[in-house]
Amino acid sequence: MAKLSVEDIKRESRNLRGTIAQELRNSALFFTPEAEKLLKFHGIYEQEDRDKRKTDRQNDHHQVMIRAKLPGGQLNADQYLAMDDIAGHYANGTLRITTRQTFQLHGVLKADLRETIQAMNHALITSLGACGDIVRNVLVCPAPAMNAQQQAVQEFAFKLNEALYPKTRAYHQIFLDDTELIDDSDIIEDEPIYGHTYLPRKFKIAIAYAGDNCVDVYTNDVGLVAIFGEHDELLGFNLLAGGGMGMTHNNEETFPRLADEIAFIKPEQVIEAVTAVVTIHRDYGDRQNRKHARLKYILHDKGVDWFRDELANRVSFKFEAPRSVPPFAVYDHLGWHVQTNGLLYVGLHVENGRIADRPHERVRSGLRAIIERFNPAIRLTCQQNILLTDILPEDRLAIEAMLTEYGIRTVDKISKIRRNGLACVALPTCGLAITEAERVFPQVISEFEDALDRLDIADANIMARMTGCPNGCARPYVAEIAFVGRSLDKYTVFLGGNPNGTRLAQKFLDLVHITDLIPTLTPILRYYRDCRHTDEAFGDFVMRVGFDVLHQLVGDEAVKSAVGD
Template sequence: MQKKISKVEEEKDNSRYLRGTIREQLAQDTPCFDDSVNNILKFHGIYQQDDRDFRQAQDRQGREKHFIFMVRMKIPGGKVTSDQYLKMDELSDRYGNGTLRVTTRQGIQFHGVIKKNLKETMRALNRELITTLGACGDIERNVVTCPAPLQDRAQAQVQQYARKISDQLLPKTKAYHEIWLNGEQAYSGEQAAEIEPLYGKTYLPRKFKTAIAFPGDNCVDVYTHDIGLVAITDEKGDLSGFNVLVGGGLGMTHRKPETHPLLAKPLGYVNKDKILPLAEGIVKVQRDHGNRENRMRARMKYLIEEKGIEWFYAAVKQQTGFDLEPMREMGWKETPDHLGWHEMGGGRFFCGIFVPNGRIQDGAGKKLKSGFKKLVETFNPEIRFTPQQNILFAGIPVSGKEEFEGILKDFSIRREAEISTIERWSMACPALPTCGLALTESERVLPGVIRELEGVLTTLGLAGEHITVRMTGCPNGCSRPYTGEIGLVGSGLNTYALFLGGNFDGTRLNHLVSERVKGDEIVRSLVSVFEAFKSARASGERFGDFCNRLGVQELQKLIEAQ
């Protein structure tokens, strides 16, 4: 009996390799696309949204929604040139809402683009060799890697592999160029079999994410990905290969226990010259065996959970034709955020600057957007976006450091010493008013939560503690809340599920301790936990480790007694 596939699978199957009727609807004088192509648009890096701040007023007035679009750029390893950055800055003003949003996957998002400006936005980006193809959708997303170009690391080699893997797993359909770039029809029925040799007509069952980390530095949260690669270097410091982890993923649905976050499991070690066929082989296993009936169970993590890692290894070997070697030794040290000045070698430095929740904008007395533009125009640096939503300016000569610092001061851009420890390690997703999946606020309310936490921690003498705080407006986990020491996950209007006990290194999931905490009660509910941490922690014990040791029941008692 033929299995029933999901509606999205039918849409992909009928899309003619991601065409649908996007081109035809783009030519129509309407503010939005119809529902038939919403999911297909995502493969092109576009989300159709509406401004939810105005939704009720629009409804009362009998007017249609205020439709806007999010455009996400696919930037492997978060690396762009000065010219590319300046073009993104310009386009965000011309067609977006005047801000640039650094994602937790090292990409950039425009928000507030209207339909009639979509095509020129895409064309302008592609003229600067920036694509949005595959930034969203059921496909390999942006490949993430450690962005820091430190002089004692094989970072440049790893950055090259991030690009190679991204290129290898990029869809081959010509629909993107037809619709957004040259406008020429490149598809015919005879070509169909050759258009997607890797993905086929229906692509993957669900989104697919890859990250590359260095031993000792898990700034990419490597265990939370479908494929997690840990670079292994030889005695000369050159890249030799990768430890391979598979089956990580954080999305879940509230009160549906069959959905849950999972960390990736070890698969083996592979030499660097085999990583591309291995990555493709893993994708093929998910393509052929992933769940296409139930999207809530469609991620590769569930396939491995159901079939087992031994079955998965055998299935990958059948695709690649080779075995993997045993995992090489690796460990994790202090996870850095790469802020401040660091040597690159050759008399050059890079400087990491904190970007609150990834939003590059002017306002509230700080001019990040104008200041960053001035830095780029002055120094022509290489730009790297980080998985913590911050920005690195690379290639600054030692002679330019004083001028660089002067520009930061002129534009009131804070240095790392001016940022509290709790804010420095916090992240939030955009959520309201643009994200259609958001159940409540995230980016707009986290700064207030952080200010409250700063006050409590200062009073208790804990202001210097490194504690990760991650907030999302829904359970999909874009800001990786389920590995945070404190995870806040939107569960309803002004209501959050509270998770505690992840670790700073990102190698352990946290625990649900309260399903519904009101936004204005978040910090108050944590005071007794912080007090217990101060009085009963073991020597050198971090907050997340303390919460994990205490356990869910004891944590709940502390919160309920508050």
């Protein structure tokens, strides 16, 4: 029997039902390949612990990862505590903050999957649409709004999530209903936006304020940049389209791309315009080659002018040319801040987003104790950090004491290179991982800190990111320095992105062993120390000096052995 394509599986799935319900009731420890593809739409990835597989080949080590869908990264204290309980009862005892403002649960067994989803649902948290060929979690600046207009911008994350939510009831029937799933082949729901094969590939949306790119808005399929008037009134949004990070090594048909500015739209036009962009992807995306299926390839292949014309044909209004905006910066919102209502919020650094207890830093226990006692609202950030909001000023000292008690480092105790770092999960659970990222990046950052300290530039504000494969989950291709997994313990080094997220990094060296990453970069860091302009960012310095000079600095042998074709 011929293997079904993903498009065939979607088409025959009866709106994402497939055989998932039946397979949840059998005794197999893992799902069929067809069901595994459909599970992604429900926010679930089947994985295997490759560490355990390596040491114990006699037993099965399949598990699932569940990703929540939390628009804008917002949840209340009870929801956070519920997720923490679920992590302890069903998962591996940790919560993982993603680079898209949500939580992942790792290590859930197939036999516990339905109960886990039901526990999340009891806390009013869903995973439907967190993965799969569909609109994913909608991002927006997580900091508490400074005025009613910023609040209106943040609410668009929820409005877009609702407008672009799939109509299928498969999720509820499979995971939440107590009754047996009936043969519903004659009552398949209409999917007016997606159709019965949904999108050719995933679709990501982010909303930023003009001047604050904390969501990396240009790396998304659709970006909205909010523009305010002289009196802070919301005028509208610049609509961006065609961004995306994923690529495949040695495949020139795949590449990271920053979104193009398409139009200026008014607030009341946002839902219609973004929906129209989604339908363009639905109708023109490449359904034959999934590596070429993202929206960015439509804009690359057909051109921005074609895209603008196609969008104009699909909306009921005439849009304007994009408006000028001030230069972007990236604010991570860490530390203590005053909200406009007089309350406080504190942003806490969570290394690589992993909320776990370690011998000297009990982040999971500490956060739980603080949240149980003070009942703050929660915001997750695109930098894998957490904000505790709506805190009474008189509670600040007590919270600071608890942070100290649990060894949770505040922003003043973290180097800038560590503060700016991001890493994806990678090994041992991600099926796409070529090599390590999350587990080794803290040590790489420590080596980075040592090198900067020896060069007497310990306070250098450099952005570095690491991924275990080239798919770009930690948005490496806009970082000033990126280590992208190439083979076991070896990485492609990219240099030259900027701190504002508006320029792509370029491939500098290939197949650099993990132990050589920082030694290889040290001559460049020394040259940066000696030759940078006042306040010149590292990425800007790299692009000004050029790769020819930098290759000479790292030495001919390093370039010969590590530069790619």
